[in-house]
Amino acid sequence: MLVLRLTQSLLKDMKAAAIEDCESSLLFSWHANMYQLNNRKHIIFMNDLSRLSVIVDEVRSSQLEKMKEKFKTTLSEYLRNEGVSQSLIKQYFLEGSEVVISKTNSRSVLGTMKEVIWYTQDTHLEYADHIGRMKWLNKLIYKPIDYKEPRDVFKEALKTRYSHSK
Template sequence: MFVLRFTQTLLKDMKITPVEYENISPLLSWHANIIRLNKRKHILFVNDLSRLSIIIDGVRTLQLNILLDKFHSRLFEYLVSEGIEQKVIESYLKEGLETNISKTNSRSVLGTMKEITMYCDVTQLKFADQEERDKWLNRTIHKPIDYKKPIDVFKEEIRKYSL
């Protein structure tokens, strides 16, 4: 089961009442927030364990089902583009067939989200497409993961998880 931990802003936008979930593997937990890029609303997702991030656009207020569908499909596309084996991705995403919404619970992840948002603000016009931007963001080192690249940490953990 995936747990998506929405910020208060996103909870209000989607008009959702969160349910509290404890004892979830950080690999299956994602924080999410609204960010503005090019004056358009995007949703930023950051994995709790690896700090892997993906950004989704084209979701409006009250479109939770569309948001969840786009999250799963975008995550799949991105992981394939990073060269992760399809069977490993499918085994990971199988856990996400059941997705629950909760409130944020980690100031560390929120700090990383703020940092990623700042990077996006500065570089928003430099990338040809979403995939290129996501790849660049996931090769930026972060202190909470011992100055490693989020994609490297995620690849290592997802392989362990699928064994």
């Protein structure tokens, strides 16, 4: 089960009700917030375990189902671009087929997300598409993950979790 932990402002914008006390593996838990870039709303998702960032746009208020689908599609496309095997991606989404909405529960993740949003807004002219921007963002190192790159931490977690199925 994938748990999307929306900030209060995003919950209100999506007109969504959050499930209380939703427990999930950190690999399947994602914090989400919205921000403005070029006068357009973007939603950023950050994985709790790896601090991997995924950026989604073209989602309007009250389009919760579209936001969920767009997140899955964008994450899948990004992981393929990073060289993650299709079988690992399929296994991740098979285990995380159900998507639940909850409230944020980690100030550490929110702090890192705020930093990433700042980087995104500051460098918006350098990247023509989200994949390029996400590749750059996920190469940055962060203290909560022992100064490693989020993409490497996420890939390693996938390989560790699904290594038995090869």
